[in-house]
Amino acid sequence: MLEGVIVKGIGGFYYIDTKRGVFETRARGIFRKEGIRPTVGDHVKISILDEKNKKGSLDEILPRRNELIRPKVSNVDQAVIVFAAKSPDMNLDLLDRFLLLAEEQELEIIIVLNKIDKDKNQDYEEVAKIYRQAGYLVICTSAESGNGVEELRQALEHSISVFAGPSGVGKSSLINAAFPGLELSTGELSQKIQRGRHTTRHAELIRITENSYIVDSPGFTSLFLNHIPSEKLQYYFKEFEPFVHECYYHGCMHINEPDCVVKAQIGKAINPMRYERYVNIVQELKKEEERKK
Numbered sequence: 001m002l003e004g005v006i007v008k009g010i011g012g013f014y015y016i017d018t019k020r021g022v023f024e025t026r027a028r029g030i031f032r033k034e035g036i037r038p039t040v041g042d043h044v045k046i047s048i049l050d051e052k053n054k055k056g057s058l059d060e061i062l063p064r065r066n067e068l069i070r071p072k073v074s075n076v077d078q079a080v081i082v083f084a085a086k087s088p089d090m091n092l093d094l095l096d097r098f099l100l101l102a103e104e105q106e107l108e109i110i111i112v113l114n115k116i117d118k119d120k121n122q123d124y125e126e127v128a129k130i131y132r133q134a135g136y137l138v139i140c141t142s143a144e145s146g147n148g149v150e151e152l153r154q155a156l157e158h159s160i161s162v163f164a165g166p167s168g169v170g171k172s173s174l175i176n177a178a179f180p181g182l183e184l185s186t187g188e189l190s191q192k193i194q195r196g197r198h199t200t201r202h203a204e205l206i207r208i209t210e211n212s213y214i215v216d217s218p219g220f221t222s223l224f225l226n227h228i229p230s231e232k233l234q235y236y237f238k239e240f241e242p243f244v245h246e247c248y249y250h251g252c253m254h255i256n257e258p259d260c261v262v263k264a265q266i267g268k269a270i271n272p273m274r275y276e277r278y279v280n281i282v283q284e285l286k287k288e289e290e291r292k293k
Contacts, residue, residue: 001045001059005075005213006038007205014038014058016046017207023048023056031061039067040203041074041160041215068105073203073215075160078108080152082165082174084115085124085140091166092127096277098164099136100225103236107162110137110155114170117142130271134239143173153178156208162215179208230285234262237278239270255279 004018016023025046027038038044038061045060067074079102083090095111102109111131113124128138139155141148152174163171176182205213225233234240234254240262244252248259266275 002048002056003043003045003062005205006040006042006044006058007207007213008202009038009040010202014044016044016056016058017205018046020051021054023054025056025058027058031058036061039064039072039074040205041076041213043075066106071162071203071215073160073162073205076105076107076162076215077159078110078155079105079162079164080110080112080156082112082114082163082169082171084169085113085119085127086115087118088166088168090124090127092273093277093280094166096274096281097225099238100228100233100236100281102162102164103238104228110139110152110161112148112152112165112174113138113140114174115142115144116140116147117145130274133269133271134237134274135241136238141174143170143177146177149174149177156212156214158211160205160213160215175208175214182208225281225285226288228285230282230289233278233282233285237274239265239274240278242269253282255282 002018002020002023004016004023006014007017007022008015012026014025014027016025023046031038038058042064043062044058045062046056046058049055049057064074066076068076079098081095081098081102083095090113099109099111113128116122116124124140128140131138137155139148139151141152143149156178163175165171204216206216207213228236231251231253234244240254243261243265244254246261247254247257249257252260252262254260254262262270263275266272
């Protein structure tokens, strides 16, 4: 039996990345009988049927550490959320929405502020300070100059990472700079990671080192948060976490209630602009909930 990782599944075939190459496999019928469906990211055991043509049988799915629904992939370690310091200018409301989606899926999160060489006023440093204070790892990079690239490379090692962020922020250039041995052109990576018009319907893993992968998926590009109940949003703002259970009123939303410990931290542990965006998104979700009644 040979162990590997499912990197792609399509048309009933599962492609398994192993130390002996990528094998095309079919899953055993027992999985269907037991209602188990192999998922990209699964660690599996296969039997080799044809070594030369890399054909095999998918025999066993090893226990999953997690399983995401959007995108459909298992054993993901972290979300890498990339925004540009300049060109395009940073939209912090958009950044917070990416963070909320990653928090909801209980992923470790790395924020990458790229193109810092284009920010002559170094405004990105204040943004980095805000999110570091909130408890996030923030890496400031420039694919052009190489700043921060080694730190990013190390952060991606031995992990399955979902990349997210708007178009034009330089995700593909960063990956090329961190892993020049990939031998994928920027255009090819752009098509995979930056989600152009030619999107894939299925999650897929791109191998970047021996034990590291990037999730290629159309997931994490939709920024609608309507599936999150408004009362749960507070739990996805990382800096609220130490205070949300200390409020006087049970079920406090930290907006209009008196004796609110979260509101008392505005300007201290909680950045005022982050809090303002929390209030705006809660109101947005409440409107949608009322509309659906």
